[in-house]
Amino acid sequence: MGLSRVQGRALLGLEAPAVTVEVHLVNGLPSFTLVGLADTEVKEARERVRSAIQNAGLSFPNNKRITVNLAPADLPKDSGRFDLPIALGILAASGQIDGTRLAAYVFAGELSLGGELRPVRSALAMSVAVFKAQATCHLVLPRASAQEAALVPQASVYGADHLLDVVAQFAPGEPLEPAPASGWHRASAAPLPHAHPQADMADVRGHAGAKRALEIAASGGHSVLMAGPPGSGKSMLAQRLVGLLPPMSTEEALQSAALASLRGRFDAQQWGQRPLCAPHHSASAVALVGGGAPPRPGEVSLAHNGVLFLDEFPEFSRSALEALREPLESGSITISRAAQRAEFPARFQLLAAMNPCPCGYLGSRLRMCRCTPEQVARYQGKLSGPLLDRIDLHLEVPALPADELLHAPPGEPSAAIRSRVQAARALALARQGCTNHALQGPALDAVCALDASASQLLQSAATRLGWSGRGIHRSLKIARSIADLEGSERIALAHLAEALQYRRVWQPGGR
Numbered sequence: 001m002g003l004s005r006v007q008g009r010a011l012l013g014l015e016a017p018a019v020t021v022e023v024h025l026v027n028g029l030p031s032f033t034l035v036g037l038a039d040t041e042v043k044e045a046r047e048r049v050r051s052a053i054q055n056a057g058l059s060f061p062n063n064k065r066i067t068v069n070l071a072p073a074d075l076p077k078d079s080g081r082f083d084l085p086i087a088l089g090i091l092a093a094s095g096q097i098d099g100t101r102l103a104a105y106v107f108a109g110e111l112s113l114g115g116e117l118r119p120v121r122s123a124l125a126m127s128v129a130v131f132k133a134q135a136t137c138h139l140v141l142p143r144a145s146a147q148e149a150a151l152v153p154q155a156s157v158y159g160a161d162h163l164l165d166v167v168a169q170f171a172p173g174e175p176l177e178p179a180p181a182s183g184w185h186r187a188s189a190a191p192l193p194h195a196h197p198q199a200d201m202a203d204v205r206g207h208a209g210a211k212r213a214l215e216i217a218a219s220g221g222h223s224v225l226m227a228g229p230p231g232s233g234k235s236m237l238a239q240r241l242v243g244l245l246p247p248m249s250t251e252e253a254l255q256s257a258a259l260a261s262l263r264g265r266f267d268a269q270q271w272g273q274r275p276l277c278a279p280h281h282s283a284s285a286v287a288l289v290g291g292g293a294p295p296r297p298g299e300v301s302l303a304h305n306g307v308l309f310l311d312e313f314p315e316f317s318r319s320a321l322e323a324l325r326e327p328l329e330s331g332s333i334t335i336s337r338a339a340q341r342a343e344f345p346a347r348f349q350l351l352a353a354m355n356p357c358p359c360g361y362l363g364s365r366l367r368m369c370r371c372t373p374e375q376v377a378r379y380q381g382k383l384s385g386p387l388l389d390r391i392d393l394h395l396e397v398p399a400l401p402a403d404e405l406l407h408a409p410p411g412e413p414s415a416a417i418r419s420r421v422q423a424a425r426a427l428a429l430a431r432q433g434c435t436n437h438a439l440q441g442p443a444l445d446a447v448c449a450l451d452a453s454a455s456q457l458l459q460s461a462a463t464r465l466g467w468s469g470r471g472i473h474r475s476l477k478i479a480r481s482i483a484d485l486e487g488s489e490r491i492a493l494a495h496l497a498e499a500l501q502y503r504r505v506w507q508p509g510g511r
Contacts, residue, residue, distance in 0.1 A: 002023075002024075002025045006092065009130060014129065016126045016130055022071060023086070023092070024066070025064045026064065026067075035068070036070030036073050037070070037073055038070055041080055042079070048080070052083070052115040059094065059096060076340060080118070081108040081121075084110075084163070091167060098171065115162050116161065117163065117166075118142060120141065121262070123149045124151060125258040125259075126139075127157065137156070139155065140158045140166060143161050143183075144159075153250065157187040158184065160185075162183050201417060204233060205410065207233055210226065210233075211237070211411065214241050216478060218245050219424035219481045222477070222478060222481065223350035223393070224241075226351070226395045226397050227396055228356070232398060232399040234311075238309045241309075245274050245421065253272045256305050259345070276303070277302050277303040285323040287320075289333050295340060295341075295344075304348055307348065313354040314380070318382065318384075321383065325387055357376045358371050366399050389471055421485075439477055449490070458475065478499035479495045483495045
């Protein structure tokens with residue numbers, strides 16, 4: 001008769017709640033019972049663990065009554081990550097390994113029938129949660145997952161290839177510090193690759209006004225809506241916004257990588273690059289904001305600290321677009337289901353592009369629009385007023401004539417623009433600790449104070465254009481970003497006048 005305890009971790013959103021795997025062996029009718037609100041793939045661990053232990057040449061207690069409890073019992077558990085701690089618990093309870101030394105370790109890993117360790121999903125997210133809450137423990141993972149988890153600073157992560165590699169380190173009489181073995185290693189973060197070169201703004205000819213607006217958006221973290229005919233350069237400009245953003249800090253890189261790890265999209269080659277997510281317009285509301293059981297992050301969270309580009313903006317479903325309203329304001333998304341609730345960060349820069357009408361040529365100087373007024377109204381009506389009110393900058397991107405497009409000189413390179421953006425962001429962070437887009441309440445009033453002439457101009461524009469309070473505040477934030485790009489401590493009349501041009505909800509020109 002024996003009792004053992006092994007530490008594991010579940011996954012609930014970005015959190016990794018502690019799970020104690022308790023294994024009890026007693027004499028009686030042979031059975032293998034697993035309890036503790038386990039999902040189907042966890043219950044299937046009984047067959048994987050039995051085969052892995054036997055095929056590894058170890059002794060499985062077939063003549064015992066085995067009870068495995070995953071505590072706490074009211075916490076949902078899913079995936080095959082509990083295979084390894086269950087196997088170690090059985091081996092410890094049967095006296096084949098030293099169970100007293102397992103307490104300082106957290107185990108996760110899926111077992112093959114032959115005993116090989118297979119990688120687990122979201123190892124990086126689990127590592128972030130584990131070492132934030134318990135800095136003195138060690139994390140044992142399959143080799144492929146250990147390399148990912150070791151990216152967390154100060155993390156103590158071990159990787160193994162086979163169940164026998166782990167068993168060898170905890171055999172009775174082994175030293176307290178596991179000895180090196182061919183299949184066991186102390187994982188460390190590999191040298192991170194240099195960021196891949198982004199598409200350069202120098203490739204974009206003309207469109208000086210749109211480039212200026214994207215520079216302002218990058219410096220303050222503002223959202224942008226671009227409207228123009230097909231082929232005017234909207235997508236080309238959008239793909240280059242992420243290259244204007246400052247480099248990511250280590251904390252930002254970990255946040256973005258952990259979210260990608262939850263969806264199985266983590267790629268070490270993209271470490272430190274700001275994400276650019278561009279879902280197709282057929283994406284559902286769940287695909288955009290997240291959902292499912294268990295809850296998984298959506299595109300708005302995968303674009304955290306980066307750019308979410310929505311091309312063909314009005315073609316997205318109404319429910320998907322309206323679901324963007326809350327994360328645009330709060331910078332996070334809460335997914336609530338009957339049994340679970342998860343919160344994911346979603347502080348992204350929205351960059352949307354649209355045509356002015358179904359045919360795309362309303363207001364074009366090059367081609368005639370063939371849409372009726374009803375068709376135009378129906379198309380533009382797909383975007384609700386509350387959603388448009390939450391987008392900071394509204395731009396018109398006209399099509400360039402052929403001679404201007406062919407003979408215009410190359411644009412300013414992204415590196416030069418990025419240096420100005422970095423300087424502007426540094427001013428904002430030193431002044432208020434956040435980007436201008438995130439300013440709220442008293443901080444907004446303090447850093448966006450206007451003199452009498454500027455205040456009168458803003459009041460006149462807001463009254464004439466029928467702006468909401470949100471629209472007024474967003475104009476102030478844009479003006480603050482323009483002032484930061486100029487290195488000015490106060491918002492001047494010229495800064496506000498330029499900001500007002502970007503806050504008019506886009507209206508197409510004549511036919």
